[in-house]
Each structure stands twice: as structure tokens, then as C-alpha cells.
Amino acid sequence: MIQKYEEDLTRIACDIHDHPESGFQEFTASKLQQDYLKEQGFTVTPNAADTITGYTAVWGSGRPVIALLGEFDALHGLSQKSDVTKPEPSDTEMGHGCGHHLLGTGSLGAGLLIRDYLQENHLSGTVMICGCPGEEAGSGKAYMARDGIFADVDVALSWHPGVYNEVSTGSSQSCINVFYRFHGVSSHAAGAPEKGRSALDAVELMDVGCNYLREHMKDSDRIHYAIVNTGGAAPNVVQSLAEVNYFIRSANNADCLALASRVHDIARGAALMTGTTVEILFDEGLSNTVNNFVLEDVIDRAFRKAGVPAFDEADRAYAQAFKDTWKQPVTLADIPQEVKDKPRLLKNMQESPLCDYYVETNHSDTVRMGSTDVGDVSWVVPTAQLHTACYGYGAGGHSWQWVAEGKSPIAMKGMLKAAEVMALAAEELYTHPEEIVKAKEEFKERTGGQPYQCLIPKEVKPHTTH
Ligand SMILES: [Zn+2]
Ligand SMILES: [Zn+2]
Incomplete structure (x- = not known):
């Protein structure tokens, strides 16, 4: 039950939000998570792939090994006070405009739920929570993939805070x-x-x-x-x-x-x-992202079981106040290509302050413009991701609005729901190993048996600036 960890996870996410740090400098966030995971009985290894702030936290034994990818870096130039519906700088230069305070903490929450599940059901299997630094700048996961952090992993799951509740699909550049x-x-x-x-x-x-x-x-x-x-x-x-x-x-x-x-x-x-x-x-x-439809289906089933975040009237009023700060109208052209029922989502975006249903998607091989270091992990191990609504409609990522909304009950509900969905997806994989076999077959087909070639040469080490 995620409720058991709600208080701890909320405290950690808010603390990270209050101490925004840039890539490979996430000392506060990394320590906070590592200390908590040690208390929870995980075996924590710091300095993953010489990234200093990257870490792994492992619980359990034997196969399958499921990795959960987390992030915790913030963005420069996004100073913004919480809950304020106009641009108003706070006392920090940086801000969590991409929701990574939720991302890392949500993945950590999924790890706790999976640990409990394995323990209660006396199942063999390992869960590895990965604190991945430097996503916005730095390519943390690329170093981790290059240096073998995922060598023994069977499947990697991740998520990103967003405005929809959906399975993530498609590739990236x-x-x-x-x-x-x-x-x-x-x-x-x-x-x-x-x-x-x-x-x-x-x-x-x-x-x-x-x-x-x-x-x-x-x-x-x-x-x-x-x-x-x-x-x-x-x-x-x-x-x-x-x-x-x-x-x-x-x-x-x-x-x-x-x-x-x-x-x-x-x-x-x-x-x-x-x-x-x-x-x-x-x-x-x-690297580009190698998607995996087998795992996308596993996440889809988990999402249907978990449902969507339960937003109340206060959440809706809060989201509406931020939606009002965004004047641009939405049209069908704004709806992601992979969404099955585009008119329904358009209506929801026009009439509701936030996404209050599960947005069904078709599998997609389309390359989205933009890049992520999850791509490097996806070249080493079958990987899939999801999004949950942590923010209302209107402004998108890397905006002052997302920084302002970062500690709201909406953000926390979205984070806790993501943890639940990832944990339910992992439960299916622990109990139905044939899904992992199928995911690996698809992975092999998609990569054509080509070995992963990290774009970062071996001699280049994690760094902040050139
Ligand atoms: Zn970002
Ligand atoms: Zn991000």
C-alpha cells in the first residue's frame, strides 16, 4: 500500500524541491534518498559509474532483476515561489521545472512497494533503484549504461511527471x-x-x-x-x-x-x-530510445488496475488557477499522435483543469524530436516508461508554472500513482517471467543484435562543464 509511504515520499520530494541542484551536483537529493533507502534495508552503492551523485540501491536476490530509473536534477534560471500563480522568483536560482524531484522519489516509492511485495509473497527476485544524476545536462544514465550498471538487469522501468495519465511510447533522438x-x-x-x-x-x-x-x-x-x-x-x-x-x-x-x-x-x-x-x-x-511494446502492454495493464490519481475539488480549483495563466488555445494538432481518442482528450484539455482519466495510446515507433538519456538504458536492457498527471493543463515542462506547482497535492498524487503503476507492472513481471522473455525477444529484434555503442567515448568521464 502506497499510503504507508505517503508521508515519507512527500517529505523527500518537497525537500528536494526546496533544494534544487544541477546535474552531478545533486548532493542533497542524492544523500536524502540514499540515507532513506539504507534505513529501509536496501544495499546502497554510491558514486555509480563515477557520477558522484548517482547511486544504486538493491533489495532481494536472484532473478529477475528489475531496475527503476529515477532522476533528481533541477534547471538553472527557473527561480519561482511555490503555489504563486504569477512569475515570482524564490530565494533559489534554480527550480524543479521538469518534476525530477517527483521522478526520483516516485521511482524510490515503487522500489519500496516492490520490496514489500517480494517479501510478503516470499518470491525470489531483485529490485534495483537507480538514482540517475544529470538528466537535463550531463547524460548521467549514458555513463551508467556505458559502464555496466545495467549489465545484470532484466528490465528497466521508469516514468516522467506530466499532464496526462498514459503509457509512454515512441522513440527519441x-x-x-x-x-x-x-x-x-x-x-x-x-x-x-x-x-x-x-x-x-x-x-x-x-x-x-x-x-x-x-x-x-x-x-x-x-x-x-x-x-x-x-x-x-x-x-x-x-x-x-x-x-x-x-x-x-x-x-x-x-x-x-x-x-x-x-x-x-x-x-x-x-x-x-x-x-x-x-x-x-x-x-x-x-542514444535514441529503443521502445518495447511488450513492456508497454505490461504498464498498460498495471495502469488499468491502479487507476488514475484521485483529484478532488480543491485540486481542480488549484489547477484551474494555473491553467488561467496560459492563454494559448489547444487544438487537435496539440494532441500527441499516439493518443487513441484525440477528440476526447481535446475536450478534456479544453473543459477540465487537469487530466482526470486514463489516456489510451497506440503503440508508436515515431521518433519524437528531443533526446533523453533513458535512450542509453533502453539500448542495454528492455525499457518502458509511463507518465502521470502531476500538473494541470496549460504550461508545459521547464516553465515557472511547473516549478510553482511542484509541491502541490496534485504533484504528490501523480507521483504516488506512478509508484503504484510501476510496482504493479513489476509484480506482473516477477510472477509472469514469460513476459520478460517476450520483452527480450522484442529487444533483440529491434536492436538487430547490434551491440550498444555509447556515443560517449570511454575516456570521457562525467563532468559539469567542458
Ligand atoms: Zn527536462
Ligand atoms: Zn525531465
């Missing part, structure tokens, strides 16, 4: 994050321009080159950049150092590497054109 640092020669821009070689010119030409490349990429490719060093604020000094950061995304790792090599060539071309040199500095990489 592979992504490579690269810094291009150009070195030139400074000189007086008026007096001796012929002596200068501009690193900023190289950055600009590289960006122009990539903007022409866009016409000749696949539809599932994306490139975006930010100039992180312009070379200074003085127009009369030829800039000797400038740097641009690129995210290069594609539908799978092979395509992503091929696209990255075209971008590298453009950088080299820009250096050649300007008489500068370029350093190509790999920062991090994420």
Missing part, C-alpha cells in the same frame, strides 16, 4: 553535443586588419554553413547552436578566440555520427576560410 573552439590572431581591426585572423568570423561562417546544410538533412535530423564565446565585446580588436556549442540530433546513433561528421567538416572549412584553427571538443552524447 540520438544527440551529440560538441564545442567548436576557433583560434585566430588578434590585431587592431582598423590599423592592421590584414595581420588578424578572426575566430569570430570562423564561428559565423560555420553557422552559415550549417544553416545551408539544413536543406540537405533528413526530416528527423536537428541542429541547433549557441555562441558561447564571441571573442569579446570590442569591435576594434580582431577576435582571437571564439567558440560555438552545437547539439546535433538524428533518429539513431549511426545517423547522428554521420551528421556530426558533416558538421565537423563545415567547422574545418570555416577554419580554412579564415586562416584559423579549430578544436573539436566532444562534450556528451545520448
Whole structure:
């Protein structure tokens, strides 16, 4: 019964929300969860894959081994007071705008329920709660997958706080994050321009080159950049150092590497054109998600058993106040492709302040634009995820509204429901191992027997900035 842990889980999630921390710096959140899991009798191993704040917590013995993925990092620039329906900064610079205070704590809650289930039913089996750091930036799970944390795991389950109650389906993009640092020669821009070689010119030409490349990429490719060093604020000094950061995304790792090599060539071309040199500095990489329909069906059955969060009138009034801060109308085009009954969801989004039913979805192989480090886990072990309504309709993730709503009863109900659904899905897998066999067969088919190749080279260690 999740009620048994409601108070503890709420306390942990709210504490993490009050202490937002960035990727690989989640010292408070990680310690809070590790200490609690030790008290609960789990065997806790800190510093998973040299991530410092990543950890694993294991209970039980024998097979199957089910991993539950959690996160706990926050976002810079999202300072916001709780429960306030207008942008109003709090005393922290960061904020939990993606609900990871709920994500990690919900997965922890699922682990407790699974432990109780195995214990009460005298079943063999292992549950491994994974505290995964640096999701927003850092690729924590990619290091964990690369360094063998999931080597003995049979199935991984996860969830993400959202606005719908649904099984997550579809894939996500592979992504490579690269810094291009150009070195030139400074000189007086008026007096001796012929002596200068501009690193900023190289950055600009590289960006122009990539903007022409866009016409000749696949539809599932994306490139975006930010100039992180312009070379200074003085127009009369030829800039000797400038740097641009690129995210290069594609539908799978092979395509992503091929696209990255075209971008590298453009950088080299820009250096050649300007008489500068370029350093190509790999920062991090994420694999695409390998979905698993067998496990999606297991989660679907669990969801139907668990039902949806029981929101009351006070929750609805709270959600309505936040929905009112979002003026953009919703149309059918806003409804995710995989939703079975789109008109029903549209009506719910228009008329209700929050999602109050189970949104049925079709299995999907569509690649969503965007990337997650869950992708790397899904290349090592069959993986599936779900969403629960932790926020009302209106604003989406990474918004001040989500930070403000993060400690509400709605958020907590959504988190507790996610723990229940994951635990029920795990129960089916412990008692029906044939589902795991089927999930592994599907995994093999989808990966075509190809070994997982992490996009992050072996020598690159978890880090915060380049
Ligand atoms: Zn996020
Ligand atoms: Zn997130």
C-alpha cells in the first residue's frame, strides 16, 4: 500500500524541491534518498559509474532483476515561489521545472512497494533503484549504461511527471553535443586588419554553413547552436578566440555520427576560410530510445488496475488557477499522435483543469524530436516508461508554472500513482517471467543484435562543464 509511504515520499520530494541542484551536483537529493533507502534495508552503492551523485540501491536476490530509473536534477534560471500563480522568483536560482524531484522519489516509492511485495509473497527476485544524476545536462544514465550498471538487469522501468495519465511510447533522438573552439590572431581591426585572423568570423561562417546544410538533412535530423564565446565585446580588436556549442540530433546513433561528421567538416572549412584553427571538443552524447511494446502492454495493464490519481475539488480549483495563466488555445494538432481518442482528450484539455482519466495510446515507433538519456538504458536492457498527471493543463515542462506547482497535492498524487503503476507492472513481471522473455525477444529484434555503442567515448568521464 502506497499510503504507508505517503508521508515519507512527500517529505523527500518537497525537500528536494526546496533544494534544487544541477546535474552531478545533486548532493542533497542524492544523500536524502540514499540515507532513506539504507534505513529501509536496501544495499546502497554510491558514486555509480563515477557520477558522484548517482547511486544504486538493491533489495532481494536472484532473478529477475528489475531496475527503476529515477532522476533528481533541477534547471538553472527557473527561480519561482511555490503555489504563486504569477512569475515570482524564490530565494533559489534554480527550480524543479521538469518534476525530477517527483521522478526520483516516485521511482524510490515503487522500489519500496516492490520490496514489500517480494517479501510478503516470499518470491525470489531483485529490485534495483537507480538514482540517475544529470538528466537535463550531463547524460548521467549514458555513463551508467556505458559502464555496466545495467549489465545484470532484466528490465528497466521508469516514468516522467506530466499532464496526462498514459503509457509512454515512441522513440527519441540520438544527440551529440560538441564545442567548436576557433583560434585566430588578434590585431587592431582598423590599423592592421590584414595581420588578424578572426575566430569570430570562423564561428559565423560555420553557422552559415550549417544553416545551408539544413536543406540537405533528413526530416528527423536537428541542429541547433549557441555562441558561447564571441571573442569579446570590442569591435576594434580582431577576435582571437571564439567558440560555438552545437547539439546535433538524428533518429539513431549511426545517423547522428554521420551528421556530426558533416558538421565537423563545415567547422574545418570555416577554419580554412579564415586562416584559423579549430578544436573539436566532444562534450556528451545520448542514444535514441529503443521502445518495447511488450513492456508497454505490461504498464498498460498495471495502469488499468491502479487507476488514475484521485483529484478532488480543491485540486481542480488549484489547477484551474494555473491553467488561467496560459492563454494559448489547444487544438487537435496539440494532441500527441499516439493518443487513441484525440477528440476526447481535446475536450478534456479544453473543459477540465487537469487530466482526470486514463489516456489510451497506440503503440508508436515515431521518433519524437528531443533526446533523453533513458535512450542509453533502453539500448542495454528492455525499457518502458509511463507518465502521470502531476500538473494541470496549460504550461508545459521547464516553465515557472511547473516549478510553482511542484509541491502541490496534485504533484504528490501523480507521483504516488506512478509508484503504484510501476510496482504493479513489476509484480506482473516477477510472477509472469514469460513476459520478460517476450520483452527480450522484442529487444533483440529491434536492436538487430547490434551491440550498444555509447556515443560517449570511454575516456570521457562525467563532468559539469567542458
Ligand atoms: Zn527536462
Ligand atoms: Zn525531465
